[in-house]
Amino acid sequence: MTGSQLEPSSTDPVVVGKVDTADVPSAAWGWSGEAPRFFRFLGWFFAAVLLLMMIGNHHGKVEDLFLIGFAGVMVIMLVRDIILRRKPR
Numbered sequence: 001m002t003g004s005q006l007e008p009s010s011t012d013p014v015v016v017g018k019v020d021t022a023d024v025p026s027a028a029w030g031w032s033g034e035a036p037r038f039f040r041f042l043g044w045f046f047a048a049v050l051l052l053m054m055i056g057n058h059h060g061k062v063e064d065l066f067l068i069g070f071a072g073v074m075v076i077m078l079v080r081d082i083i084l085r086r087k088p089r
Contacts, residue, residue, distance in 0.1 A: 040078065047074040 050071040054064050 040081065043074055043078045047071045047078070050074070 048071075050067050054067050
């Protein structure tokens with residue numbers, strides 16, 4: 001029967017900045033963590049795209065209500081994020 005513990009991939013893990021590659025293997029090639037500014041940009045971009053989708057050749061207004069609703073929820077989440085980032089912890 002094999003041992004119950006996993007062997008590390010290397011005996012001496014590389015530490016990149018504050019991230020240990022034993023914990024986050026992808027840190028060795030430069031990626032570790034999130035890109036919050038990029039995600040916020042994408043949020044505003046897609047909220048605008050949803051509102052721009054109201055321009056079109058559809059005749060019903062139900063689609064417009066859903067587009068406005070989803071864009072509104074995204075804007076509320078983004079504004080909430082702005083407010084929470086400004087508050088001291």
